[in-house]
Amino acid sequence: MxxxxxxxxxxxxxxxxxxxxxxxxxxxxxxxxxxxxxRGSLVTKHDVAVGSELLAQKFVGRGYFWPRPSAADYNGASSGASNMSPTNEVLKKAVAERQTQGAVRDGLYASGSGLDPHISPANASAQIERIVTARNLTQQQRELVSALVQEYTEGRQWGFMGEPRVNVLKLNLALDSKL
The missing domain is CATH 1.20.5 (Single alpha-helices involved in coiled-coils or other helix-helix interfaces)
Incomplete structure (x- = not known):
């Protein structure tokens, strides 16, 4: 006992x-x-949470920057890769379609989690013409969009880790506030 x-x-x-x-x-x-x-790195607009800077969100409008493709349809509860091999016909067709839409490098394939909130500066720059056309912007406004891409480009972490990147949610919010 x-x-x-x-x-x-x-x-x-x-x-x-x-x-x-x-x-x-x-x-x-x-x-x-x-x-x-x-608290989840929440991004707020007018004191209302509009997303997290750590999770990608689906932007489908032609007047917005698009994140990397997501095999999980940007659902944080079921993140994951598609596990399709480079020879998979479905993947080949999806990549070919993304190429016709002007996607470059990281815009062609989904990230490992399907929730990566960042794109490369090259990917963001490649989307500028689509956004300018969709929003019917002037040359001066086009230059503003290019400047926003530069402004929201984050450098390598601690100066040497990873690649430069652009947070799509933050960039789209800035785009809406400036135009």
């Missing part, structure tokens, strides 16, 4: 420490140090 009582006390103590105290402490530290990231 004495061993059972000792075991029960240890169980209760560990439950309180590892199940309550530690998670609450880490949540508090996270809230204090990284308040925006802890």
């Amino acid at each position: 004495k061993n059972w009582l000792i075991g029960f006390r240890v169980f209760i103590a560990l439950t309180v420490v590892t199940g309550l105290a530690y998670p609450l402490l880490m949540t508090g530290v996270g809230q204090a140090a990284f308040s925006g990231k802890v």
Whole structure:
């Protein structure tokens, strides 16, 4: 009986420490140090959450920048790749269709998760003409769109990791606010 009582006390103590105290402490530290990231890196417009800077969203209008294709249809609950091989006829047809729409490099294939919120600066630049035409923009406005792509291009992380990238949601929100 004495061993059972000792075991029960240890169980209760560990439950309180590892199940309550530690998670609450880490949540508090996270809230204090990284308040925006802890809440999902939400992007707001007029104090209303319109998306997350960490998850791609589906933009289908011709007047918007398009993210990379998504095998998960941009659904965060079921992220994943298509697992189609380069010889798959369905993939070949989809890539050929994307090429006719002017997609370049990273716009041809889905990301591994299907939720990558970034595109390359080359991909963003390749979409400018479609956006200018769809929105019936002047030459001056076209230059503004090009300037927005440059402004929203993020460099390599810590100066050496990854590639330069453009967050599609942020760029589209800036596009709507400027034009």
